[in-house]
Amino acid sequence: xxxxxxxxxxxxxxxxxxxxxxxxxxxxxxxxxxxxxxxxxxxxxxxxxxxxxxxxxxxxxxxxxxxxxxxxxxxxxxxxxxxxxxxxxxxxxxxxxxxxxxxxxxxxx
Amino acid sequence: xxxxxxxxxxxxxxxxxxxxxxxxxxxxxxxxxxxxxxxxxxxxxxxxxxxxxxxxxxxxxxxxxxxxxxxxxxxxxxxxxxxxxxxxxxxxxxxxxxxxxxxxxxxxxxxxxxxxxxx
Numbered sequence: 001x002x003x004x005x006x007x008x009x010x011x012x013x014x015x016x017x018x019x020x021x022x023x024x025x026x027x028x029x030x031x032x033x034x035x036x037x038x039x040x041x042x043x044x045x046x047x048x049x050x051x052x053x054x055x056x057x058x059x060x061x062x063x064x065x066x067x068x069x070x071x072x073x074x075x076x077x078x079x080x081x082x083x084x085x086x087x088x089x090x091x092x093x094x095x096x097x098x099x100x101x102x103x104x105x106x107x108x109x
Numbered sequence: 110x111x112x113x114x115x116x117x118x119x120x121x122x123x124x125x126x127x128x129x130x131x132x133x134x135x136x137x138x139x140x141x142x143x144x145x146x147x148x149x150x151x152x153x154x155x156x157x158x159x160x161x162x163x164x165x166x167x168x169x170x171x172x173x174x175x176x177x178x179x180x181x182x183x184x185x186x187x188x189x190x191x192x193x194x195x196x197x198x199x200x201x202x203x204x205x206x207x208x209x210x211x212x213x214x215x216x217x218x219x220x221x222x223x224x225x226x227x228x
Contacts, residue, residue, distance in 0.1 A: 034216070043113075043199050043219030044152070089152065096165050097142070097217065101151035 002027045004092060006100035013080055013107055021075040021103050023090035030092040033066055035075050038087045038102065047088075048075075080107045110135055113202050113220035121226045127188040130223045134181050134202030140164075141183040142217065143175060146197040158183055190227045197222045 005024045013019050023033070032051045036044035050057045050066045050073070057064045063076040077084050087102040114133045122128050134141050142165075143155040154167040158177035175185045181202070187194055201217035 036217075043201070043222050044217070046216045046218065049216065091217075096154045096157075096167055098154060099144075099152040 004100040006103045010104040019077040023073040034091045036089045115220040130185045132183045132200030138202035140203040142201045144199045195227045
């Protein structure tokens with residue numbers, strides 16, 4: 001069966017460090033993969049999209065990689081700040097858009 | 110540009126009742142998708158409408174239905190409510206022109222959600 005896995009345990013890091021979040025999937029052939037940020041009580045906010053033929057995408061302090069052989073995407077936030085604390089969701093698009101359950105990131109000062 | 114709006118923001122219903130939720134997309138967006146979010150299952154895709162037609166559907170029972178109007182506004186209806194329907198219902202709009210495996214979902218712009226509690 002199809003499955004998207006994100007680390008269910010919260011990731012705790014110190015301000016200034018690089019946060020790396022993982023999204024693994026099985027039995028998908030996604031056309032592209034997206035990353036979203038969600039704050040408590042609010043809808044997700046789009047961050048980055050990476051297509052199956054792209055290896056890496058960057059936007060300011062954010063970087064996403066996409067390895068279709070490993071069936072994995074890594075999401076990096078460099079020079080992390082307490083304001084980056086949120087839940088981060090990956091989403092795969094084939095015939096529908098399927099979200100992982102998200103990983104909570106906590107950045108301490 | 111105004112964002113995606115959803116009404117009502119909070120709703121309390123009892124088992125067996127039905128409910129209708131409303132979503133107004135960003136101006137110019139013709140694709141509207143609905144999602145259910147619960148702590149246990151996460152964010153799950155319900156269905157997507159484009160130009161008044163349901164283009165994609167998730168794995169939910171027929172009690173969940175929707176429609177889209179000519180102005181792209183969308184409604185979602187849940188009939189015969191069950192306790193397990195308690196969730197945050199999110200609507201998202203998109204500029205996506207094509208559907209399915211060609212990457213038609215595009216960037217999803219989410220509304221604030223409707224918190225439904227079923228007693």
